[in-house]
Amino acid sequence: MSSHIIVTIMLCALSCEPAEIRVWDGDSLRLGMTQEAEAIRIFNIDAPEIEGQCAYESDLAERSKHRLAELLQGQRVEILRQGTDRYGRTLASVSVNGSDAGDSLVSEGLARSWSGRREPWCG
Incomplete structure (x- = not known):
């Protein structure tokens, strides 16, 4: 089972x-x-699941997770909230x-x- 990745960012809104x-x-x-901690789902994409239905999905999920961490690490990040999901x-x-970031993935x-x-x- 895979664990999460911790990244440090500059979270920006008004400042x-x-x-x-x-x-x-x-x-x-x-x-x-x-x-x-606030759980956030990127609303405009669907990424594969870590606990996927096949090896391809699980592998792609790991690659997607690592790429998102790379995109965020040390960068200026803005989170525009759109509501909540059923979870x-x-x-x-x-x-x-x-x-x-979703479009990049x-x-x-x-x-x-x-x-x-x-x-x-x-x-």
């Missing part, structure tokens, strides 16, 4: 402050290090230096644009 994010997978992260996670777009083949429902990753 920027240092923050730590735990990256769980390619579309899920937690803002902060406490048990009560209580904050739905948000995540921008890194003005570029959408999609363009690199590490996630899909969110269609409104999960699609299988295994053939």
Whole structure:
């Protein structure tokens, strides 16, 4: 089983402050290090699951998670909250230096644009 990746960022809204994010997978992260840390799901993408249905999905999920951590590490990050999902996670777009992190993962083949429902990753 894979663990999360901790990255340090500059979290920016009206001003920027240092923050730590735990990256769980390619579309899920937690803002902060406490048990009560805000759970965030990148709302415009669907990334493969770490506990995937096949080896391909699990491998792609690890690559997606590591790439999201690379994109965020040490960068200026903006989180634009869009509401919550059925699990209580904050739905948000995540921008890194003005570029959408979800769009970057999609363009690199590490996630899909969110269609409104999960699609299988295994053939």
